[in-house]
Amino acid sequence: MGIEFQNVNKTYPDGTVAVDQFSLHVPSHTSTVLLGSSGCGKTTLLRMVNRMVDPSSGAVLIDDEDVAGVEPVALRRRIGYVMQNSGLLPHRRVIDNIATVSRLNGVAKAAAHRRAHELMETVGLDSALAQRYPGQLSGGQQQRVGVARGLAADPNILLMDEPFGAVDPLVRLELQRELTRIQSELHKTIIFVTHDIDEALTLGDQIVVLKKGGEVAQIGTPQQIVESPADDFVAQFLGLDSARRTLSAAPRDDGGWFVSDAQGRPLGVVDSLPQHPGQNA
């Protein structure tokens, strides 16, 4: 069960290979992050799930059903989609934006609005904003509306394409925390695309590090990837070779250890250090 990419390839008419021979299993009720820099095909892969892009060869399966056999419009209505810059309809009020998919699915207006109000609460939006237009909201609020809209039809699957890429770092952290909380309540199958390594480490149960052309550099849990990067590419991408993630510890006067990165920036304190033969940090 879950989402299965089977040897998918995407070659555009001009000969560009966006993704080549990509295979992945995304387990149900977990979140998988596709991590890579631009041009690695991560968005293309994401959009194959709801048939916004059809693979040139190979197949994408949802719960063992090939999506190629599902009518795209019906498929998209049962998959949540959240994108960068929210993609909200600028001429519709927040409440109607959130209710879009419910209304497309034939839910009566009153019921769709009730559900939309519930979702505003879920994503931490003040219900006073319901009657506003997207242009009257801050970037962070717009993204919350985007998430609420993605959840409106109570989909099993949520596709998130750099949803927090365009908001400032503080708001991004807040949105990431909210998403973690929502996921702990709702347990959706999430595929999350990002180029932000910290975001990937925060949100992913499973992280897929991608090179150009959708080539998999490494698949693993956040811990596995930081602990034992598969190659120099992954290490470099994670910044493991840079000062930021190389930590050192120094004993404190009143016990415990003071931790800093390689440039000496203080990070925090730990009570004790794990014993590791031949190393002191």
Next chain:
Amino acid sequence: MNHVIDAFELLADPDAWGGPGGFGARTLEHLWYTALALLISAVIALPAGLVIGHTGRGRALAVISTGMVRALPTLGLITLAALFLGIGLTAPMIAFVVLAVPSIIAGAYAGVESVNPVTVDAAKAQGMSRWQVLTRVEIPLGLPLIIGGLRNAALQVVATATLAAYVGAGGLGRQLFLGLRTQDYAMMLAASIAVILLAIVLDASFEVTQRLLRRVPGLA
């Protein structure tokens, strides 16, 4: 200068407005021609323009063909059509439609194309069908430009509708041609002024519509 004063005096004279051939009846006739021409043109041009804008196909063809059609002399076209169809409203109506269609097509596809592709992409990804994307996203958001196309067409047709009288139909052109033939320049001028006023009123009402639209959030 006398002609101008005479023309305004004529327009101020209630007798000149009454009766079946008076300014009142002719103005209504003129408006009716304009409205009919716009309606027929819109029925042809709006779907065509919307499809071009939505699919992105046929744009080059539309630009070239509308450019060519715009270069046609309307009076020539009316005369030519009248040679085949005889005296009456049909010949000028064809010419008005030919005149109006390019502006409406251009407005329609420009309107649809003006919608942010990200918004359209998002609408599709939420599960809107092509038809729903067109009717619920592209048309509402492109409305200011779509109306702009209608506005241009209306202005062209209301001015050109004067020529209907050239082949025996009515409208304010009747007064104009009558004045020309009887050397009644005050009447000619009065008819011209009436057409100008009609054009201004029509244009102003489109302006008001567009302004009201601009107040709707999300429509630029």
